[in-house]
Structure formats: C-alpha cells, structure tokens
Amino acid sequence: MKEFLFVFRNDYQSVPKGSPEEMQAETKQWMDWIGGIAAQNKLVDRGNRLGSEGNTLKPGNVITDGPFMEIKEAIGGYTLIKAESLEEATEIAKGCPIFQSGGSVEVRVINPL
Amino acid sequence: MEQSEELIPHLFRTEYTKLTAVLTKIFGLEHIEIAEDISSDTFLLASETWGIKGLPENPVAWLYTVAKNKAKDYLKRNTLFEQKIMPHMQYSTSEIPEFDIDLSEQNITDCQLQMMFAICHPSISSEAQISLSLRVLCGFGIDEIATAFLTNKEVINKRLFRAKEKLREEQVKIEFPNPSAIEERLDVVLRTLYLLFNEGYYSSGKDVTLRKDVCLEAMRLTNLLLENKSTNKPAVNALISLMCFHASRFEARININGETILYQDQNENLWNTELILQGQYFLNHASVGNKLSKYHLEAGIAYWHTLKQDTDEKWESILQLYNKLLQLEYSPMAALNRTYALSKANGKKEAIIEAEKLNLSNNHLYHALLGNLYTGIDTDIARSHYQAALKLTKSKADKMVIDRNISNLDTI
Numbered sequence: 001m002k003e004f005l006f007v008f009r010n011d012y013q014s015v016p017k018g019s020p021e022e023m024q025a026e027t028k029q030w031m032d033w034i035g036g037i038a039a040q041n042k043l044v045d046r047g048n049r050l051g052s053e054g055n056t057l058k059p060g061n062v063i064t065d066g067p068f069m070e071i072k073e074a075i076g077g078y079t080l081i082k083a084e085s086l087e088e089a090t091e092i093a094k095g096c097p098i099f100q101s102g103g104s105v106e107v108r109v110i111n112p113l
Numbered sequence: 114m115e116q117s118e119e120l121i122p123h124l125f126r127t128e129y130t131k132l133t134a135v136l137t138k139i140f141g142l143e144h145i146e147i148a149e150d151i152s153s154d155t156f157l158l159a160s161e162t163w164g165i166k167g168l169p170e171n172p173v174a175w176l177y178t179v180a181k182n183k184a185k186d187y188l189k190r191n192t193l194f195e196q197k198i199m200p201h202m203q204y205s206t207s208e209i210p211e212f213d214i215d216l217s218e219q220n221i222t223d224c225q226l227q228m229m230f231a232i233c234h235p236s237i238s239s240e241a242q243i244s245l246s247l248r249v250l251c252g253f254g255i256d257e258i259a260t261a262f263l264t265n266k267e268v269i270n271k272r273l274f275r276a277k278e279k280l281r282e283e284q285v286k287i288e289f290p291n292p293s294a295i296e297e298r299l300d301v302v303l304r305t306l307y308l309l310f311n312e313g314y315y316s317s318g319k320d321v322t323l324r325k326d327v328c329l330e331a332m333r334l335t336n337l338l339l340e341n342k343s344t345n346k347p348a349v350n351a352l353i354s355l356m357c358f359h360a361s362r363f364e365a366r367i368n369i370n371g372e373t374i375l376y377q378d379q380n381e382n383l384w385n386t387e388l389i390l391q392g393q394y395f396l397n398h399a400s401v402g403n404k405l406s407k408y409h410l411e412a413g414i415a416y417w418h419t420l421k422q423d424t425d426e427k428w429e430s431i432l433q434l435y436n437k438l439l440q441l442e443y444s445p446m447a448a449l450n451r452t453y454a455l456s457k458a459n460g461k462k463e464a465i466i467e468a469e470k471l472n473l474s475n476n477h478l479y480h481a482l483l484g485n486l487y488t489g490i491d492t493d494i495a496r497s498h499y500q501a502a503l504k505l506t507k508s509k510a511d512k513m514v515i516d517r518n519i520s521n522l523d524t525i
Contacts, residue, residue: 028433032455034440035432038439038443039435039447039452039470040470040471040472043439043440046440
C-alpha cells in the first residue's frame, strides 16, 4: 500500500452559501464519504480544512498576504489515504462531494523521505 | 452445611481477589504465587472447617483472620521477611515486630486498583491481561477461564505462567502510575476491561451464567476506577455507560438454551430500564473535556440502540457515530455495522456499493450483510451470499439465523 494526498480545491468565493439544511446535507456527504474510506481501512488521516487567512513567503523577504482565496483554485483542505495504486486512489477520489460545487481533487502519491 | 456450600463459591470470588491483591502488594508482584497460595489455603481451610463446624458468625472476618495468620506465619518462616519486610520495620517501637496486614475497605480497593494497573501492563498481550484479570482480579477458576476462552486448562495455565514471568522480568510494581503517565496507562486498563466485557458478552460459550458473571466483573472493575478521583475520567464514564447499555439487554438477547436472539427479535419488555438510565447518567458524565474516545462513540451507538423505534434520526446518528469510530480505529466489525447503518440511513443500493468495497469476503458476517442487503433486490445474489456465510461460520447460533434468512427468501 502507498499513501496518497488528496488536495481539495475550489472557487470558494463563488460557491453559493446554502441554507443551514443544505450545509448540513453537504457535511453529511463529506462525513459519509470519509467514513466509507475508513470502512475500507484506507484512511490514513482525515486531514483538515484550511482557513482563509495565511501568508506566502518569497525570496528576498517578500511576504504576500493570503493564500489567494479569491483565485479559482484555492486549496480548501486535505486528506491522507492509502491505496495499492494511483488508479485505486483516483477511484476513491471520484466519490468526493466537492465535484457537486465545481471543485477538484488533486491526487498525489507520497514518496516517504 | 448446605448453606456453606452455596456461600463459599460466592465468597471465594469476592474475597479471594481482595486477599490476593493486598497480600501481593505486601510480598511484591514477583511473589504473586505466594499470595495466591495463601488465599487458596485460606479457602481450603474454610471449606473444611465450616463443613464440620458450620458457618462462623462473620465469615469474612474469619477469612481475614486466617489469611493474616497464614501470611504472618509465612513471613516468619521465610527469609523474605528479613530481606524485604524487616528493613521497613526498623522504626517500629515494639520489641517483637508485630506485622499488621491492612484489610480495611480503603486499602483493599487501593490494592485492587494498583493490581489492575500492574496486570494491564503494556509489556504483556491483551489476551494475557484478560486471563490474568479473570484469575487475579475476578477470582475465576482456571476451569472457568478455559470455558470462557473456549480452550483447555493447560493453555490457560501456560498463558498465566508466561504472563507472570514477563511481569517479573519487567519488574512491574503494584503501585499507582505517575500522574503524568496515568492517561496512557489508563488507556491500556480500559482496553482490557472493554475486551473482558466483550469476552462475556459476545462469547459463543454455552455457560450463560458464567458469561454474565464475566460482564458483571468487568463492570465492577470499571466502577472501581470511577470511585477513585485520579481515575474517574470521561473515557471511564463512557466505558461504563457502554457496558450498562449492553448489559440492559442481558435477559432479552439470549434464550434459555444459550442461543442468541437478534436485536430486532428481542422482547423489549425484558430490557432493563434501570441499566439504560444508568447508561444515560454515565454518558452525560462522560461528555466533558475535549477527548473523544472510542468508548464515547460506542456508548452513543449503544444509546441509540436502546430506542427500539426505527427513525431517520436514529439511523443517521448511528451512521455518523460509526463514521467517526472508523476514523479513530478501524475494525471489520465496525465497518460491517457502519454499512448496515448506511443501508438504514441512505438506502440499500448505496450500501451494496459500499459493502462490496469492504474486502472482507473471508468474513461470514460480510456475506450475511450482503445477503440482507440484496434481499428484496436480487433474491439469487442474496441466496448465494447467505450460502457463502453458511460455509464460513462455525457457530451453531449463526447458522440457525442464516438458515432462517434463506427460508425467508423463498416467501418473498
């Protein structure tokens, strides 16, 4: 088994804010999806959501604020899973509820140091 | 005489464990056999003497006096006394060292708690921890432990012997862990008590009374942890809550032949409401702090099962608790139960897709679950899964349930 990182991206500015019921339904979809990965014993770390505040440091002590939440492909969170292959990991990622709001999942193999 | 025949086995369990804990504390864990021998000798003498002369007025006091004298005799005869006990007694003012053995309620409880931590030492396997707990903390006989584990006396004797050897090698002491280490050590103790309870609750052993006794002992030991300030933690409350909810179904879940009655077929009038209320009480007390243990989640799941009525809220809650439980710790059983809850909350079609990803085709419960999910959707597939389950299970009770499910398929 190899480990894979799921990076969740979305255009968080333009995602419409739903009603409390809709938000709750979305949370349930995420919980069921993660629970399903855990039920296959393939969850390594549920990971976390990322807040909108942050800084980016560049050479020459240049600090720009924000992880650029206004851009279309902002990182909103991450999860670690394990699978036999990139194909299997990709298959697992297909169940992610993020696609319903136009987001994406980047699937990356982890090469342990 | 009849009276003493009934009384001795009962006293044996409770008092044997107390005497052994207190004496082992005095002799040191490396000499636990001496403590066990003295306790056993005491009961041997009791059954002989009481059989002839009848019961003494206060049997417990009688036992304690005899045990004390036997322990003192042993100490006097043995070099252990000079090497180990004497140095501590040098400040004694009396000329003849009169060694007292403290059999007060408080000291007994303290010794039993410390013994619990010693036995649940991370250096020995959980199987060994459970066997030692049953023997030393619960006072079960080797026969009874062998029955509970569905094995023979030799296996248990060997296991106990090796576990004691290991504890000696590791120089484990009968003492409270440091406050800084208590959470970590308590985790191991709770895991053992949890497994001990499950051993009684889920065992396929025929002796129903024995199985119930194992559960009650696990609850008694958990209660000891609750009574002590330093171990009365949220996770301990969650564990006892879980045990109360499960125990509330004791009378309803096994018939007189020792066969399991499935949850949906149970007579809920036989559920023990007092234990359900206690479970709720402890679950409330568990809901403090910020550490969510698996016992919290399992107690939550068990709580929802005390409500027989199927509602959307019930199954949605159970599903989400299983989702969290699996994130904390994977187990095939939790994965299967989660998928059943998924079928109740989100429908059978989704549950079938998820079930087929579980990769548990060697598990009879996996096929039993798929048999259930395909029932009403595809009878042929349901039947072939039930038949696969039948091939994989050894348990008679499970076979009966599966057979019944197969014949129900024909009536659809």
